[in-house]
Amino acid sequence: MLQVTDLAFRYRKQMVLKDVCLESKRGQILGILGPNGVGKSTLLKCMLHILKPTGGSVTIGQEDVRHMSPLKRAKLLAYVPQAYPSKFPMTVFDAVLVGRRPYLSWRPSHEDITKVTEVLRLMDLEPLASRDFDCLSGGQKQKVMLARAFVQEASYLLLDEPTSNLDVKHQLEVMELLQETVSQDGVGVVVAMHDLNMAQRFSDEVLVMNGGGVFARGKPCDVLNWKNIGAVFGVEVEQMKGNNGSRCWYPVRPFQKADRG
Amino acid sequence: MCIPKAVDAGSECKNHAVLDGTAWYGATSAKKVVSIGLLFGLLVISAVAGLSVGAAKLGLLDVLSALVGKSDVSSNIVWKLRVPRIVMAVLAGWGLAVGGTVSQAILRNPLASPFTLGVASGAGFGAVMGIVLTGGLSNGIIASSAFCFALVTSFLILAVAHLKSASSETLILAGVAFMYLFSSLTSFMQYVSTMEEVHQIVFWFFGSLSKVGWAEIGIAALMIVPPVPALMKWAWDLNLLMVGDDSAKSLGVNVARLRTGGVILASLMAAGAICFCGVIGFIGLVSPHIARMLIGSDHRFLLPASGILGAVLVLSADTLGRSVWAPQVIPIGIMTSFIGVPFFFYLLVRRKKEYW
Numbered sequence: 001m002l003q004v005t006d007l008a009f010r011y012r013k014q015m016v017l018k019d020v021c022l023e024s025k026r027g028q029i030l031g032i033l034g035p036n037g038v039g040k041s042t043l044l045k046c047m048l049h050i051l052k053p054t055g056g057s058v059t060i061g062q063e064d065v066r067h068m069s070p071l072k073r074a075k076l077l078a079y080v081p082q083a084y085p086s087k088f089p090m091t092v093f094d095a096v097l098v099g100r101r102p103y104l105s106w107r108p109s110h111e112d113i114t115k116v117t118e119v120l121r122l123m124d125l126e127p128l129a130s131r132d133f134d135c136l137s138g139g140q141k142q143k144v145m146l147a148r149a150f151v152q153e154a155s156y157l158l159l160d161e162p163t164s165n166l167d168v169k170h171q172l173e174v175m176e177l178l179q180e181t182v183s184q185d186g187v188g189v190v191v192a193m194h195d196l197n198m199a200q201r202f203s204d205e206v207l208v209m210n211g212g213g214v215f216a217r218g219k220p221c222d223v224l225n226w227k228n229i230g231a232v233f234g235v236e237v238e239q240m241k242g243n244n245g246s247r248c249w250y251p252v253r254p255f256q257k258a259d260r261g
Numbered sequence: 262m263c264i265p266k267a268v269d270a271g272s273e274c275k276n277h278a279v280l281d282g283t284a285w286y287g288a289t290s291a292k293k294v295v296s297i298g299l300l301f302g303l304l305v306i307s308a309v310a311g312l313s314v315g316a317a318k319l320g321l322l323d324v325l326s327a328l329v330g331k332s333d334v335s336s337n338i339v340w341k342l343r344v345p346r347i348v349m350a351v352l353a354g355w356g357l358a359v360g361g362t363v364s365q366a367i368l369r370n371p372l373a374s375p376f377t378l379g380v381a382s383g384a385g386f387g388a389v390m391g392i393v394l395t396g397g398l399s400n401g402i403i404a405s406s407a408f409c410f411a412l413v414t415s416f417l418i419l420a421v422a423h424l425k426s427a428s429s430e431t432l433i434l435a436g437v438a439f440m441y442l443f444s445s446l447t448s449f450m451q452y453v454s455t456m457e458e459v460h461q462i463v464f465w466f467f468g469s470l471s472k473v474g475w476a477e478i479g480i481a482a483l484m485i486v487p488p489v490p491a492l493m494k495w496a497w498d499l500n501l502l503m504v505g506d507d508s509a510k511s512l513g514v515n516v517a518r519l520r521t522g523g524v525i526l527a528s529l530m531a532a533g534a535i536c537f538c539g540v541i542g543f544i545g546l547v548s549p550h551i552a553r554m555l556i557g558s559d560h561r562f563l564l565p566a567s568g569i570l571g572a573v574l575v576l577s578a579d580t581l582g583r584s585v586w587a588p589q590v591i592p593i594g595i596m597t598s599f600i601g602v603p604f605f606f607y608l609l610v611r612r613k614k615e616y617w
Contacts, residue, residue, distance in 0.1 A: 050510045070513035079511035087369050088503050088558045093286065098501050101512040106496070106561070110283060117282025126280045130289075152512070 001025055001061070002047070002077075002156050002188055008055030009039070009046050016042050017212050020056070024156060026188040029178065031203030031220070033193060035233055038209045040192035041082060044158045047190070048079050060155070074102040078154035080145045082161050086134050092144055093129040096120060099148035119147045123177070139170035146174065150181070156188040157181075163198065171195070175202045196237075197248045200224055208232055221247070230255065293562040296555055300569040304351070307576040311347045312339055314584045349473040349481065350579050350593075351572040353534035354544055356485035358571020359564055360531040361545030362552070363492060366499040366560065367523035368429040374545035375531030378432070378524060379439035381542075383414030384535040385466060386443040389450045392461050400472050403465070404480075404536045411532035414439050419524055428506070432524065468539035468594030470579055477537045484533030488526040489564075495519060496560040503558060543598045544571045547605050554609075574601055 002024040009017040017039045024030045032040050045051040047058050049065050058065040060076050068076070078099075093116060100112045120126045123143055128136065133144060142162060149157055157178075163171040179202055182189050193199055199206050200220045208216045208223055210232045216223045229237050229249065236252040312328075313319045319327065319335055327335035360375040368377065375381065387410025391403035421435040422428075451459055492499075498519050501509040506516050531545060552567035578596035585591065 045507065048511050050507050070510075070515060074511065074513035077511065079508065081505060081507050081511075083505070084508075085369065085505045086503065087371055088365075089553060090500075090503060090558050093282075094500070094557070094559060095504065098497070098504060098512065101497060101501060101514070104497055106494075108286070113282045113286050117280055120282075121280065129280055129282075129285070148508075 006056035028204040031199035034209035078149040078152040354572035354575030356530040356534040358548035360527040362549040379414040382443035384411035407536035415528035467592030
């Protein structure tokens with residue numbers, strides 16, 4: 001289990017995260033929700049030790065992530081960032097192959113190549129293998145980033161708004177892909193997201209952040225209600241029901257100052 | 262990991278042939294190795310051309326007999342004048358090109374070169390100090406002074422990076438700031454120098470391989486050759502830097518250490534070339550790009566390809582510089598741009614898709 005206990009992060013004098021606690025179990029998706037700038041990306045980076053927390057701990061099993069070697073950490077935690085900077089040409093195959101870095105020797109092994117080929121095939125990225133990563137569409141790039149995380153074969157996937165640049169179809173495809181990976185491979189997924197309806201539909205648990213801390217945590221049906229959404233996001237929402245009984249949220253309007261008072 | 266279900270990545274995904282990853286990857290790697298071999302062949306041809314061309318024209322047989330010492334006059338020309346010049350050209354081209362490749366990777370910037378790190382302007386100021394202090398009489402002092410200031414610049418940049426953060430933006434801005442500082446100091450020194458010193462300063466900035474002997478070559482080789490194994494060992498990490506600092510860190514790369522090490526080694530290699538040959542611009546910027554166009558961005562192949570290409574460019578520029586206006590010698594720093602720019606534009610325009 002990936003456990004975060006009383007995590008704090010301060011950037012100069014500004015407190016960004018305070019007393020954040022969460023648990024991510026293998027075989028489950030934990031959705032992290034919250035308005036812009038609340039610290040979702042910072043939380044993921046602290047969990048990965050990309051940023052060094054100023055307090056608290058992140059443990060996998062009994063071991064503190066801080067004390068792990070970078071390579072061991074990379075075998076346990078895979079990361080899909082929000083942005084994918086690319087200044088130089090790189091084929092899709094190579095862009096995925098670098099995900100094998102924790103296992104790579106100078107010359108990639110037969111296993112490394114086979115894993116990459118298998119993931120590209122299963123994600124239908126095979127025909128793009130020799131294409132320049134930079135020439136892909138936003139949706140294709142996002143899938144390549146996911147493919148890179150998959151070939152890393154980590155126990156936990158940490159994703160930072162993986163659907164933010166995608167159209168509705170690609171959003172659903174990516175989330176379904178994650179859901180099926182979780183159920184088949186028992187990988188634990190922590191995903192920062194904005195879309196309340198995606199979180200409601202695909203998360204086993206959600207953690208709602210506000211002001212750098214945890215506002216609410218639990219099952220989506222318990223945590224996502226008009227009161228919590230209104231308090232955290234500052235919007236009035238209406239609940240709607242789909243034909244299959246699923247719930248979704250329709251944002252009506254932002255609260256005015258008078259509403260809050 | 263087993264991925265559960267195929268998802269649609271767009272229209273190109275339909276009706277495609279199955280990819281045999283191992284065969285495909287093996288074939289693309291083999292092509293890159295062959296390309297490096299061809300570049301090496303080009304380097305050998307350039308070296309032979311360099312040995313035979315000059316004020317005294319020697320045929321291929323003359324060169325071969327001179328190399329084995331059968332002809333006294335030709336042997337003297339080849340061994341004392343041309344071989345050191347060619348060895349230094351290869352070393353300088355290799356050092357500048359590999360230094361440029363590493364600079365572009367660690368700064369994640371296609372406009373970067375060892376000059377962006379302030380090395381050239383630091384070395385230039387050092388050389389000017391050497392010329393002014395000795396009246397231009399001691400090449401050893403001029404080279405030593407250039408080398409010291411090249412390294413001083415690198416350490417100043419690293420100090421700024423340490424105080425702030427080792428991000429690529431910090432390094433570039435610090436490099437540009439020091440470049441302007443040393444350029445101003447160089448201009449000031451020129452302003453207060455005598456006409457004779459100014460002439461020597463200008464000549465040094467043109468770049469030249471004419472004052473290089475075996476002692477200088479030995480020192481330059483010590484600065485340019487040893488970093489190569491370390492850089493080759495870091496090839497995968499340099500590949501990872503291209504996909505972003507956060508991704509690289511999450512995959513186990515110590516980004517700050519890699520960037521600091523990269524700055525030191527790239528500066529050392531460039532300084533080894535600049536302090537003995539003067540400012541040879543353009544090679545460090547363009548060789549990595551030409552090599553990338555030929556074999557891609559995998560640094561395991563890119564570093565040697567770029568190095569060999571840099572050596573070919575410097576060597577060809579020097580050979581042409583000695584022959585097109587013989588017996589006058591056009592300085593190497595001028596010739597590298599004359600040769601490299603058209604070739605670079607040709608490759609840039611010929612490519613069907615956008616390079617950057």
